Amino acid sequence: MTRMYHRLPVDAYTSQDWFDREQQLIFSRTWRYAGLAEDVPEPGHFISVQAGLNNIFIVMGRDHRLRAFHNICRHRGTQLIRAVGKTQKALTCPYHDWTYDLEGNLISIPDEAKEYPNGVDKSCLGLKPASVDIWRGMLFVHPDPNPPSLVEWFGAVDPLLGPHKPEELVEYPDARQSYEIKANWKIVVENYIDVYHLSHLHSNTLHMYDHARAEYGWKGPHYHFWEPPASDYAKDLEKNLPTPRAIPEPHIGAWVPMLFPGIGLGAGEDSWNIFIITPLGPDLTRVENRTKLANASGWEFQKQEWSSWSFWKDFGGPKYPDSDAIGEDDPMASGDFTAEDIYACEQQQKSLTSPFFEVGPAANGESPVVRHQQAILDFLETQEAGT
Amino acid sequence: MNPNFYSLKVAEIRPEIKGKATSVTFDLPENLSETFRWQAGQHVTLRFHLNGKEQRRSYTISNPPGAPLRITVKRVAKGLVSNHIGDYLKPGDTVDVMPPFGQFSLTPDPVNRRTHYFFGAGSGITPLFAMINAVLKEEPHSVAHLIYGNADSESIIFSKELDKLKTDHANQFTLRHVLSALSLWSWVSPWRKGRVDAEAIKAAVTETPPVAQDVQYWICGPGAMNAGVKQALMALDVPANRIHMESFGGTAVTASSVTGNAANAQVELGGATHEVPVAADQTLLNAILSAGLTPPFSCQSGVCGACKARLTKGQVHMHARMALEDSDVTRGDILTCQSIATSDKLSISFDN
Ligand code: FES
Ligand code: FES
Numbered sequence: 059m060t061r062m063y064h065r066l067p068v069d070a071y072t073s074q075d076w077f078d079r080e081q082q083l084i085f086s087r088t089w090r091y092a093g094l095a096e097d098v099p100e101p102g103h104f105i106s107v108q109a110g111l112n113n114i115f116i117v118m119g120r121d122h123r124l125r126a127f128h129n130i131c132r133h134r135g136t137q138l139i140r141a142v143g144k145t146q147k148a149l150t151c152p153y154h155d156w157t158y159d160l161e162g163n164l165i166s167i168p169d170e171a172k173e174y175p176n177g178v179d180k181s182c183l184g185l186k187p188a189s190v191d192i193w194r195g196m197l198f199v200h201p202d203p204n205p206p207s208l209v210e211w212f213g214a215v216d217p218l219l220g221p222h223k224p225e226e227l228v229e230y231p232d233a234r235q236s237y238e239i240k241a242n243w244k245i246v247v248e249n250y251i252d253v254y255h256l257s258h259l260h261s262n263t264l265h266m267y268d269h270a271r272a273e274y275g276w277k278g279p280h281y282h283f284w285e286p287p288a289s290d291y292a293k294d295l296e297k298n299l300p301t302p303r304a305i306p307e308p309h310i311g312a313w314v315p316m317l318f319p320g321i322g323l324g325a326g327e328d329s330w331n332i333f334i335i336t337p338l339g340p341d342l343t344r345v346e347n348r349t350k351l352a353n354a355s356g357w358e359f360q361k362q363e364w365s366s367w368s369f370w371k372d373f374g375g376p377k378y379p380d381s382d383a384i385g386e387d388d389p390m391a392s393g394d395f396t397a398e399d400i401y402a403c404e405q406q407q408k409s410l411t412s413p414f415f416e417v418g419p420a421a422n423g424e425s426p427v428v429r430h431q432q433a434i435l436d437f438l439e440t441q442e443a444g445t
Numbered sequence: 446m447n448p449n450f451y452s453l454k455v456a457e458i459r460p461e462i463k464g465k466a467t468s469v470t471f472d473l474p475e476n477l478s479e480t481f482r483w484q485a486g487q488h489v490t491l492r493f494h495l496n497g498k499e500q501r502r503s504y505t506i507s508n509p510p511g512a513p514l515r516i517t518v519k520r521v522a523k524g525l526v527s528n529h530i531g532d533y534l535k536p537g538d539t540v541d542v543m544p545p546f547g548q549f550s551l552t553p554d555p556v557n558r559r560t561h562y563f564f565g566a567g568s569g570i571t572p573l574f575a576m577i578n579a580v581l582k583e584e585p586h587s588v589a590h591l592i593y594g595n596a597d598s599e600s601i602i603f604s605k606e607l608d609k610l611k612t613d614h615a616n617q618f619t620l621r622h623v624l625s626a627l628s629l630w631s632w633v634s635p636w637r638k639g640r641v642d643a644e645a646i647k648a649a650v651t652e653t654p655p656v657a658q659d660v661q662y663w664i665c666g667p668g669a670m671n672a673g674v675k676q677a678l679m680a681l682d683v684p685a686n687r688i689h690m691e692s693f694g695g696t697a698v699t700a701s702s703v704t705g706n707a708a709n710a711q712v713e714l715g716g717a718t719h720e721v722p723v724a725a726d727q728t729l730l731n732a733i734l735s736a737g738l739t740p741p742f743s744c745q746s747g748v749c750g751a752c753k754a755r756l757t758k759g760q761v762h763m764h765a766r767m768a769l770e771d772s773d774v775t776r777g778d779i780l781t782c783q784s785i786a787t788s789d790k791l792s793i794s795f796d797n
């Protein structure tokens with residue numbers, strides 16, 4: 059008998075089979091986050107990104123328009139470019155020096171006459187085009203050259219994601235990080251959208267927001283979430299914000315949506331953050347964080363830090379008091395909500411292979427967890443029907 | 446396209462830029478609304494009888510689909526029709542109008558998310574204005590950038606309307622004026638001085654690079670500007686299939702440095718061959734009409750392609766050839782309404 063974890067079999071979180079299916083049918087068939095728009099700042103700059111089974115690169119042409127291609131040499135398939143770089147006009151494959159222009163046309167084959175005495179039709183050997191677009195300051199790629207537009211994909215959820223204009227904010231490089239979690243990617247998503255855990259796991263770290271008044275729901279496979287500041291924090295909000303406002307007054311609250319598949323955003327009055335979830339294996343997941351703040355002077359940041367100091371100096375702390383902690387780096391004594399989340403995900407994953415694992419009833423605040431499982435099932439079903 | 450004329454009543458006449466152009470709005474009876482449904486950027490052909498002769502001109506519709514049918518006609522020095530419209534046409538008059546046509550059109554779609562760059566000059570604004578309005582109304586996720594060249598601030602058609610669009614759609618529309626004859630007393634301080642040339646285009650694109658990556662370029666100005674803008678875009682590696690352009694509709698093109706010569710033309714039409722004398726600088730179409738024949742034609746502006754024929758012998762010069770693709774031209778197709786003879790023997794055929 060298949061053991062179930064709400065809507066999905068437990069297998070979906072542990073087996074290579076499910077992992078392969080999701081890679082093929084979800085992560086290789088959707089718009090995938092590829093970076094921030096400023097990662098490709100000028101004509102000639104390029105980056106590549108692994109999007110499910112596809113490696114896609116983005117390059118900016120002289121017209122400042124981005125082009126996306128599958129990063130596969132049309133000769134014997136060698137990946138053409140490495141992570142990031144800049145070129146003038148052409149991209150040359152390292153293996154046999156086949157060279158492509160920035161439109162993807164194959165423009166030269168070394169020793170063409172000698173190596174291909176019967177001729178070779180270069181016009182049929184251009185790079186395979188993919189798609190790229192920019193949305194909310196982020197780059198997205200799609201393996202199909204004619205995919206559904208981002209309006210069709212994100213249009214319905216877009217108005218619920220907050221008034222932020224990420225393209226007008228500036229990245230705070232110190233907050234950029236990438237780490238691995240020893241858990242299935244869906245465990246990480248479920249943790250992100252679990253409303254129930256906010257007041258418990260994070261009882262001492264995220265209580266500046268009022269979880270009881272959270273508003274959340276779904277637009278297709280995309281989850282949206284907003285909650286207002288808690289009364290203590292809200293009383294003197296403008297003074298209490300740790301950094302200058304990133305959105306204009308009177309907007310308040312925290313927007314924490316999870317877009318499909320595994321694209322988390324977390325934005326408040328003074329910051330905008332991304333939380334990109336990439337499956338690496340059935341029980342291994344990478345998370346990438348980047349943060350943007352107001353485009354304000356150092357002096358304004360300083361003033362805001364001073365004004366908010368009295369609120370934050372006594373705020374929060376570890377969930378478990380020191381006496382209960384096991385050792386120096388116990389995540390449950392870290393006072394850091396990310397460490398708390400990682401800990402919870404990994405501890406949960408460990409039990410999924412136990413024959414004694416049996417899931418308990420889902421709480422109200424866990425309805426998003428169940429709904430996300432359904433979104434996975436629905437998406438897989440449509441994709442399988444389409445193939 | 447529907448080649449019939451319908452008699453429409455003029456609802457409103459409004460002088461633009463101090464009478465140097467005229468907007469004409471027509472009453473469209475309910476039963477013609479389907480026949481006259483248009484895409485932003487398309488034209489209508491008007492027919493007048495002036496000084497005992499029939500005159501046809503096509504003009505761009507300067508309103509987006511859904512709004513009243515309106516054309517905006519700039520006066521041409523000594524222009525027979527444009528001045529007639531500016532001086533004599535009044536509300537209540539009826540005019541023969543042929544239903545909308547034209548390849549230079551923008552069809553908005555709410556699920557599209559595009560960056561549209563519009564490059565225009567002078568009365569080339571008319572189709573662009575309709576297109577911009579269509580985008581702002583029907584493509585809420587797209588943006589429109591207009592780079593608009595004029596001699597001076599006095600000659601900017603739709604100046605107020607464009608300013609209003611800019612205020613009403615601050616997140617979706619940018620407007621940049623390029624003025625070539627900048628006077629000290631100008632009330633508008635333009636984005637640049639000079640013309641809509643390669644440098645201006647590069648600056649515009651760098652200043653407002655595309656966010657939505659489905660990028661389309663729409664060009665409408667005098668022929669020379671169009672060619673220049675297209676060349677400048679191609680130099681930036683813009684793929685040709687993203688560039689859409691048209692020379693001004695409406696003004697019958699007369700000014701041209703090329704002069705024709707008198708010729709004899711053999712004209713194949715309706716299965717018969719006729720000898721037609723062509724006077725120097727007379728268009729082939731006019732010569733054929735004067736000979737009492739009935740060739741197909743419509744706009745007489747080089748826009749619709751109705752007067753197309755195949756040149757099998759001799760040479761002609763075409764003032765404009767907007768209705769033809771490059772491949773048509775290589776095949777020998779000509780627009781007889783735009784062709785003057787440059788060799789003294791010609792053979793053309795309407796029959797294929
Ligand atoms: S594999 Fe790229 S040139 Fe041979
Ligand atoms: S009559 Fe329309 S192109 Fe000649």
Ligand SMILES: [Fe+2]
Binds near residue numbers: 249259260395399
């Ligand atoms: Fe959490």
